[in-house]
Amino acid sequence: MSWGLEHLPYGVFSRNEGETPRVGVRYGDHVLDLAGALHDEVFATGSLNAFLSRGPAAWRDTRAVIQNKLGTDRTAVEAHLIPLDQVTLHLPIEVADYVDFYCSLEHASNLGRMFRPDEEPLKPNWRHLPVGYHGRAGTVVVSGTPVVRPSGQRGAAVFGPSARLDIEAELGFVVGAPTALGDRAGRFEDHVFGVTLVNDWSARDIQAWEYVPLGPFLGKSFATSISPWITPLAALSQARVEGRRQEPEPLGYLRRQEPWGLDLRLEVAVNGEVVSRPPYRDMYWTPDQMLAHMTVNGASLRTGDLYASGTVSGAEPDERGSLIELTWNGTEPLKLPDGSSRTFLEDGDTVTITATAPGPGGTVITLGEVSGTVEPAR
């Protein structure tokens, strides 16, 4: 069975309008209502945050209890298994801070070539630290939320709807256990609860005009979509791989202690047609390094912090995780099977990002998809 005991991702659902959403895990085509099944009100609070704040020992124990109940004590929880088609899925976490990194060597190089054709594609700092910046936490939305085409300045005295609306296929990491101000984070798995797919929608014309010298702002802040399902790190044990070799060797605080590269294969589909298959395992900076970097200055973590990898792009042309790379800045339109072509997104287009990873015993972990449809500018 897909979505079996080896996976059990967490989400937030409701059955009826007006009901306070509750935490559940996905099991096959059902959601297990955890507040009911485990008699614990921490799961009746509308988001995963209260549960996440209990920390890694509680995460492990809860997973073991759920696996045991579903695997050997099924009748006891039968009443709390709700068919997926009877629920509405919500944003699974209250996002505290949102940080977006830039960890693909190929993506950073491609963007550098396009945005700054007269310079070296990579800035001098890129191989020394995982470059990142803060995004807008308040516009992180759950998969399925329509994305209104943003308007803005696209150049000096040029205003209107973005004509270069793009996507970025990314992997996001959800922080469960916080740190105090002034401290650094400890081990990755003691702070990070799990992963989710992210679409960092990007208006390239707005971004190109605004981003110097303080970075992207309105070109990104209109919407960032995430999957309704958070896959716990515990489900990805078979997907862990050594990270990509780094040259020069990073400074001590960035040195990898354990393998936290992840063998995830992403797929990006436009209107149902796969246009790219980005390989996460080829990312230059691994998520443990991102966490160490983000907190090396003493910045505190909060439960619900979300940080994302940046666009996942591989070395091959059909492994690029954004349209600006896939169409090389719009100069090489993508042909879709329906006969149309795309440089950037048109109104009505639906973009869906999926991913799989090796699970235990030859199983396959299928991450919850993230999908969104473009609505016309208002």
Next chain:
Amino acid sequence: MSWGLEHLPYGVFSRNEGETPRVGVRYGDHVLDLAGALHDEVFATGSLNAFLSRGPAAWRDTRAVIQNKLGTDRTAVEAHLIPLDQVTLHLPIEVADYVDFYCSLEHASNLGRMFRPDEEPLKPNWRHLPVGYHGRAGTVVVSGTPVVRPSGQRGAAVFGPSARLDIEAELGFVVGAPTALGDRAGRFEDHVFGVTLVNDWSARDIQAWEYVPLGPFLGKSFATSISPWITPLAALSQARVEGRRQEPEPLGYLRRQEPWGLDLRLEVAVNGEVVSRPPYRDMYWTPDQMLAHMTVNGASLRTGDLYASGTVSGAEPDERGSLIELTWNGTEPLKLPDGSSRTFLEDGDTVTITATAPGPGGTVITLGEVSGTVEPAR
């Protein structure tokens, strides 16, 4: 009396350890406990957010009721006036998203000259839009919180405590009334509740190495201090002035409808000695323009969003709001009256930012100060 009926800023206080903090307004040397005085539990929730979410009509009504009670019905509220020296002040808002702008022509020009000496100081976009970026909401702290000197990368393979720790004197704006995703904000005063002083602590060496191409990150994210007191816009009616003349004329969505320039005079003191007097009225972009820009792409506002002006620097050398400008990148040390000199901050230094504004009938509004002391790196 200072801090009289014309001001009445809002804060959050507690009297005893472990007590849930409550909302109060400052009146002279007292705090009026609003939950008690107004019999309204919205003020017993630990932050201003629940009250702010009620919107501008409620803000006006509440201010009128408080002014009336304190002015004409004093005996009825006497029991709820608590001496300031008996309370602890807390972070007044739960910060949702934090955005920092870059609205001083002089500051942006000065920084451009220092960070990019071979280029035009202002980027081509600067006179067309208020440049801004997202900061870390989770490390916004209340005045008085110690600031641990951050460590980080200060260049290729160079790691250690920041040797160029700086401040930025700014004015912050607190959003009360939210917008829906996809919408734009309406009138400034229908969304923004009030203002607070901000110290955007900055590690210049970390910032200079990391900030290309995605903007400042760890050079800023270790701490941003705000005053414990939020001054409502209603208290600043006498401080409103036309904004500075803009050339070229901004696009329609950025055109000023009403005067929201503010005649605030800031003072920056290091260890009690005033080193700068930045004039807020000379800022190029006004806060109504920042709000319009931040939401023109449909990004939603949440109650508790905080956005800041960027460093307030005037045209004169002693009107600059950061040490990097006051010492011209460390080349012209400041002499302090105790005989010492400063380029950047030393451990143990205390920085305090204050401000005054004209109030009604010749009174003076004194904003709540923001102060912080540097602790050694850990």
